[in-house]
Amino acid sequence: NAGVTQTPKFRILKIGQSMTLQCTQDMNHNYMYWYRQDPGMGLKLIYYSVGAGITDKGEVPNGYNVSRSTTEDFPLRLELAAPSQTSVYFCAATRGQGYNEQYFGPGTRLTVT
Amino acid sequence: AQSVTQPDIHITVSEGASLELRCNYSxxxxxxxxxxxxxxxxxxxxxxxxxxxxxxxxxxxGFEAEFKRSQSSFNLRKPSVHWSDAAEYFCAVGxxxxxxxxxTFGDGTTLTVKP
Known part of the structure; x- marks a missing residue:
């Protein structure tokens, strides 16, 4: 049982390039999330999904897009990368309801130069 | 809206000492x-x-935490810290x-353990 997996682990982008961060979970959880973590800060929610075909914005969605075509996959797309998007990105999944904990992937460290 | 505050950005304790990390929520x-x-x-x-x-x-x-409604707190404790406990700790409210x-996550507390 792999839980939540993310690829790649590291990536360097040039300003203006685009990329997709992959996230896959094998727990059959309906709810999935993308966070970014900046140095010395907590997690900021970028986008979330409550099931296949349903996505919604979190608190910092600008510059990102998501899709959720299957329960397992929740990719995050960066269009026109900017230095402000340099961060560590975490994907998480949960069964739902507020009392269920979230299961996190190992993260993707992205640098935009 | 809910919020979480972790007042201590960084805490250093000696190995074997007790630990308490603070968390306040709204x-x-x-x-x-x-x-x-x-x-x-x-x-x-x-x-x-x-x-x-x-x-x-x-x-x-070996961690425990106590919910205190009157203080809006949920502090994390451990009676004896091990070197492997050095990490960042996040409190969250659902x-x-x-x-x-x-x-909603707090900004985290970084724990350093001295030998």
Whole structure:
């Protein structure tokens, strides 16, 4: 049982390039999330999904897009990368309801130069 | 809206000493509360959670936390810290109702353990 997996682990982008961060979970959880973590800060929610075909914005969605075509996959797309998007990105999944904990992937460290 | 405050950005303790990490939350109803640990280069892992019942909850790795409604706090404790406990610790609050399972995270406390 792999839980939540993310690829790649590291990536360097040039300003203006685009990329997709992959996230896959094998727990059959309906709810999935993308966070970014900046140095010395907590997690900021970028986008979330409550099931296949349903996505919604979190608190910092600008510059990102998501899709959720299957329960397992929740990719995050960066269009026109900017230095402000340099961060560590975490994907998480949960069964739902507020009392269920979230299961996190190992993260993707992205640098935009 | 819910919020979480972790007043201590960085704490240093000696190995074998006791530990308390503070967490204060803001939420109108009974909250769902979590403590997660993040080791360097890793994702977050759940230590323990509270959502009802006994206000003293036990978690993994010898950690415990106590929910105090009157103080809006959920402090994490460990009686004797091990060098392997050095990590970043996050408190989080989850809301009841149709919040899509979202949690709000504090900014974290970095724990350094001195030999």
């Amino acid at each position: 939420y109108g109803a009974t909250p769902y509360l979590f403590w997660y640990v993040q080791s360097p280069g890793q994702g977050l892992q759940l230590l323990l959670k509270y959502f009802s019942g006994d206000t003293l909850v036990q978690g993994i790795k 809301a009841q109702g149709t919040n899509a399972g979202k949690s």
